[in-house]
Amino acid sequence: MPRWESDAQGRLERAALELFETQGFERTSVAQIAGAAGLKERSFYRYFPDKREVLFAGNELEAHLVAQVEAADPGLTPIEALLAALGTAEEIFRPREFLLRRARVIAANPALAERDLIKLAAIADALAPALERRGVEPGKVRFMIDVVLAIHRRAMPRWLAEPDTTLAQLMAQAAAELCEVVAPPAPTIR
Amino acid sequence: MPRWESDAQGRLERAALELFETQGFERTSVAQIAGAAGLKERSFYRYFPDKREVLFAGNELEAHLVAQVEAADPGLTPIEALLAALGTAEEIFRPREFLLRRARVIAANPALAERDLIKLAAIADALAPALERRGVEPGKVRFMIDVVLAIHRRAMPRWLAEPDTTLAQLMAQAAAELCEVVAPPAPTIR
Numbered sequence: 001m002p003r004w005e006s007d008a009q010g011r012l013e014r015a016a017l018e019l020f021e022t023q024g025f026e027r028t029s030v031a032q033i034a035g036a037a038g039l040k041e042r043s044f045y046r047y048f049p050d051k052r053e054v055l056f057a058g059n060e061l062e063a064h065l066v067a068q069v070e071a072a073d074p075g076l077t078p079i080e081a082l083l084a085a086l087g088t089a090e091e092i093f094r095p096r097e098f099l100l101r102r103a104r105v106i107a108a109n110p111a112l113a114e115r116d117l118i119k120l121a122a123i124a125d126a127l128a129p130a131l132e133r134r135g136v137e138p139g140k141v142r143f144m145i146d147v148v149l150a151i152h153r154r155a156m157p158r159w160l161a162e163p164d165t166t167l168a169q170l171m172a173q174a175a176a177e178l179c180e181v182v183a184p185p186a187p188t189i190r
Numbered sequence: 191m192p193r194w195e196s197d198a199q200g201r202l203e204r205a206a207l208e209l210f211e212t213q214g215f216e217r218t219s220v221a222q223i224a225g226a227a228g229l230k231e232r233s234f235y236r237y238f239p240d241k242r243e244v245l246f247a248g249n250e251l252e253a254h255l256v257a258q259v260e261a262a263d264p265g266l267t268p269i270e271a272l273l274a275a276l277g278t279a280e281e282i283f284r285p286r287e288f289l290l291r292r293a294r295v296i297a298a299n300p301a302l303a304e305r306d307l308i309k310l311a312a313i314a315d316a317l318a319p320a321l322e323r324r325g326v327e328p329g330k331v332r333f334m335i336d337v338v339l340a341i342h343r344r345a346m347p348r349w350l351a352e353p354d355t356t357l358a359q360l361m362a363q364a365a366a367e368l369c370e371v372v373a374p375p376a377p378t379i380r
Contacts (some may be wrong), residue, residue, distance in 0.1 A: 055365040079372060117307045139348075143364065144371050146340035151372075174333065179369040181334050182269060182341075 009036035009047045009057075013094075016054040017101055025051075025109040052115040055102055057093070062123045065089055069130040078134045082127070082148045083175065086167030100160040120149060151175050199237045199247075201227035203284075206244040207291055215241075215299040242305040245292055247283070252313045255279055259320040267323045271367065272317070272338045277358030279330060290350040341365050 019028040030051050034044045048054045068085035076084065094102070103186035105114040124145045131141045154177075155170035205226035209218040220241050226236045238244045247265035266274065284292070296302040315333045321331045344367075345360035 112309070114304070114308055117311055118304055120302070121307055140344075140367075140371065143344040143367070144342060146343060147337065147368065147371060150333060150336035150340055153336060154330075158329075175372050177330075177333070178337065178372050181330065181337060182365050182368050 007038065007041065008039060012044060012047055013054055013057070014098070016051075016099065017105060020105045020109070021101065025105065025112060050157075052112055055106065055112060056115060056119050059122075061089060061093055062119075062126050063092065065123060066126050066130050069127060069134070072134075078131050078136045079144060079148070081134060082131065082144065083151070083171055085166070086148060086152050087166070087171045088116065096160065097161070101158070103160060124149060147178070151178065198227065198233065200231060202234060202237060203244055203247065204288070206241075207288065207295060208300070210245075210295045211291065215295065215302060236360070242302055245296065245302060246305060246309050249312075251283055252281060252309075252316050254283065255313060256316050256320050259317060259324070262324075266370060268321050268326045269334060270340070271324060272321065272334065273341070273361055274358070276342050277361045286350065286353070293347070293350060314339065333335065337368070341368065 012033060016028070016033045019032055019036060029050070030044050031041045031055065033051070034041045044054075048058065065085050067185050068089065069081050072081035090149060093099075106116050124142065127145050128141045131144060132138055136144060151171050151174040155167060155175040159165050159167040195213050202223060206218070206223045209222055209226060218241070220234050221231045223241070223244065224231045234244075238248065255275050256277065261269035262274060283289075296306050314332065317335050318331045321334065322328055326334060341361050341364045344364040345357060349355050349357040349360050
């Protein structure tokens with residue numbers, strides 16, 4: 001990831017994560033983040049509209065996911081296209097070690113956890129038209145996306161914690177678990 | 191629902207919904223809501239911490255759902271207990287006609303849509319311990335809840351639009367749809 005390692009946006013993201021970890025999200029100012037990244041406060045706002053957004057990289061992930069679903073092999077079913085897009089996006093997006101630390105910081109800060117929910121909902125909205133174009137009936141699109149996001153959420157902490165796995169693998173496992181989670185167990189003698 | 195019809199909280203909720211519909215969420219003040227409900231502005235804050243919360247009834251729904259899962263027949267599987275709790279809560283909570291109008295107002299206002307996401311996440315967090323006490327392994331609890339919330343979200347608009355249905359029925363249908371949504375289709379000659 002040479003570009004992200006050296007560019008101003010990447011420096012701001014890493015500086016912010018470091019400061020949020022050491023002194024807390026609330027006690028960190030935008031000026032401090034910019035300073036730690038060797039930039040002026042003003043420059044921060046060229047990349048991010050506010051302090052929370054520095055951990056969410058604007059609409060980069062959303063745009064990437066939509067493009068992936070749009071470009072997916074036409075032979076894939078819509079759900080396969082969606083699972084494939086989400087299963088490969090994270091590692092391209094940021095290094096796993098950064099994502100692991102980021103997940104901890106988000107979980108510990110209600111303001112960041114809220115932003116995370118809002119970004120996920122925006123991603124779900126943005127993916128809907130791409131799935132409709134792949135022939136999913138409109139009433140089912142959001143359901144499919146919600147289910148895939150649940151699968152993603154199930155797989156993510158395991159992937160972050162277990163370096164020898166791929167996210168796509170763990171998402172496939174979670175998808176397989178799904179019917180078993182929902183279906184009532186076969187009747188047995190108790 | 192005689193209590194809700196006549197009490198101050200119910201009057202505030204109905205007045206707020208009416209004002210949000212006619213003049214918009216942004217242009218409505220807490221003072222106007224209180225005034226329309228025949229109350230002083232101060233009284234509003236006895237029931238709700240802010241203007242958004244008036245459509246979410248504090249922690250009432252959350253508390254109700256947790257109590258339902260806690261009290262569910264021990265013979266039900268955890269997922270059955272969860273589906274049953276969510277499938278019956280809404281109609282007890284507020285009249286369907288109120289919920290239909292409420293859903294439209296929330297969908298039209300980003301500030302309310304955000305609060306809705308946050309309340310849902312809080313409900314998910316609150317339900318987790320109740321499911322763990324029913325024997326669901328901790329790693330799967332959130333997955334199960336996310337999936338049931340996706341099912342709920344799939345069923346809700348149909349239930350609101352179709353007066354002769356029950357939410358529990360439509361949730362059962364959506365749950366049945368689930369495996370089909372996720373499973374790749376059986377191979378066929380294309």
